[in-house]
Amino acid sequence: MDNTAIKxxxxxxxxxxxxxxxxxxxxxxxxxxxxxRFPAPPIARALGFSMSRVxxxxxxxxxxxVFDHYNPLGSVHGGVAATLLDSVMGCCIHTTLKPGVGFTTxxxxxxxxxxxxxxxxxxxxxxxxxxxxSRIATSEGRLVDAxxxxxxxxxxTCLIFPI
Numbered sequence: 001m002d003n004t005a006i007k008x009x010x011x012x013x014x015x016x017x018x019x020x021x022x023x024x025x026x027x028x029x030x031x032x033x034x035x036x037r038f039p040a041p042p043i044a045r046a047l048g049f050s051m052s053r054v055x056x057x058x059x060x061x062x063x064x065x066v067f068d069h070y071n072p073l074g075s076v077h078g079g080v081a082a083t084l085l086d087s088v089m090g091c092c093i094h095t096t097l098k099p100g101v102g103f104t105t106x107x108x109x110x111x112x113x114x115x116x117x118x119x120x121x122x123x124x125x126x127x128x129x130x131x132x133x134s135r136i137a138t139s140e141g142r143l144v145d146a147x148x149x150x151x152x153x154x155x156x157t158c159l160i161f162p163i
Contacts, residue, residue: 010036013045022163026094026101030054043087047080049125051091057129059091065116065123075115081152082110085141088127089156093137096129102163103137110154114145121146135160 016038021029032038034051044050047069053060063084071077086108093103116123123145130138137160143152 007050009033009040009044009050011039013042014039015041018163021102022100025099026097027054027056030059030091030095043083047083049084049087052124054091054095056095057092057132059088059095059127061088061125063123063125065118065120067118070118075117076120078110078112078152081112081116081143082108082154084125084143085110085127085152085154086156088125089139089141089154090127090158092127092129092139092141093132093156093158093160096132096137097160100162101160103158103160105156106136106159107157108154109156110152112152114149114151116145116151120151123151130155133160 031054033040034054048066049061049063052062061084065076069076069080086105090103090105123143125141125143127139127141130140137158140155141153142150144150
């Protein structure tokens with residue numbers, strides 16, 4: 001795992017205009033976000049994560065747990081892990097889609113294995129394709145710390161549709 005700090009994207013944060021999104025295949029859009037040609041989504045700024053790797057059927061996000069994401073019991077809220085996993089699992093599906101095609105999450109299942117705290121250090125969320133059909137796609141995700149210890153894992157089912 002690369003231990004470099006999460007950096008501000010070159011194109012800032014925002015939403016790529018839908019006419020541009022329609023003209024790109026999913027891999028091109030994801031690479032464009034990672035390379036800074038397109039803005040990173042605002043959720044990435046809100047939670048402090050960034051895309052560090054993208055290829056057909058696989059995406060990795062980096063995140064450093066912070067105190068501001070704590071729940072009342074003194075660890076990072078499980079919703080942060082769920083959001084990271086939902087995002088990488090969806091984005092890896094998006095890398096397989098043709099221009100003019102989008103997706104939305106129908107269902108996610110998350111299993112929490114270890115708590116995150118502001119002392120955990122940099123973690124990575126990785127999404128990989130399980131299956132992509134004409135209308136439904138499935139993928140899996142893993143969230144690990146810098147030593148490779150599993151923090152959470154999950155699966156998703158997404159609906160594929162024209163945009």
